[in-house]
Amino acid sequence: YDVIIPGQTLEDYEKSRKDDGSYHTTHADLFRPDRIVFLDGVMQSRRSGDAAYHEALVHPALFAHANPKRVAIIGGGEGATLREVLKHNTVEKVVMIEIDRGMVDLSRRYLPEWSDCSMLEGMDGSCFEDFRVELYCEDAFAWFID
Numbered sequence: 001y002d003v004i005i006p007g008q009t010l011e012d013y014e015k016s017r018k019d020d021g022s023y024h025t026t027h028a029d030l031f032r033p034d035r036i037v038f039l040d041g042v043m044q045s046r047r048s049g050d051a052a053y054h055e056a057l058v059h060p061a062l063f064a065h066a067n068p069k070r071v072a073i074i075g076g077g078e079g080a081t082l083r084e085v086l087k088h089n090t091v092e093k094v095v096m097i098e099i100d101r102g103m104v105d106l107s108r109r110y111l112p113e114w115s116d117c118s119m120l121e122g123m124d125g126s127c128f129e130d131f132r133v134e135l136y137c138e139d140a141f142a143w144f145i146d
Helices: 010-016 050-064 080-085 101-110 140-145
Strands: 034-039 042-046 070-074 093-097 133-136
Touching: 034 101, 042 050, 050 080, 070 080, 080 093
Parallel strands: 070 093, 093 133
Antiparallel strands: 034 042
């Protein structure tokens, strides 16, 4: 869902989409609706707060390890956890197991900024395309048992 952020209006958003040099246009990201992902009626992720949440989820664990090389991500179909893991240049391999292929596909299409690794050296697109990533779309419990 796209949701207008409290304190803003649909008019603010519409102004931000014009190319008239106004404050709204030059700062369009400030007026963009928040995008929220629900799965089975439960909020899973949202554009506002995405970076802070995923940074707090990933970086403490990876900084606590002296030399993290292999990482497993269970779930995380929107790719934001993957994005944060790949910021660590010691990581050689990431295995991501997401049960819902549809979540990955929809996220790549409608939420590309959540899995954008273009800020990483040598990358120019989706984190899912990084050579270190192995993506499995299946039940994680069964994957680990095998």
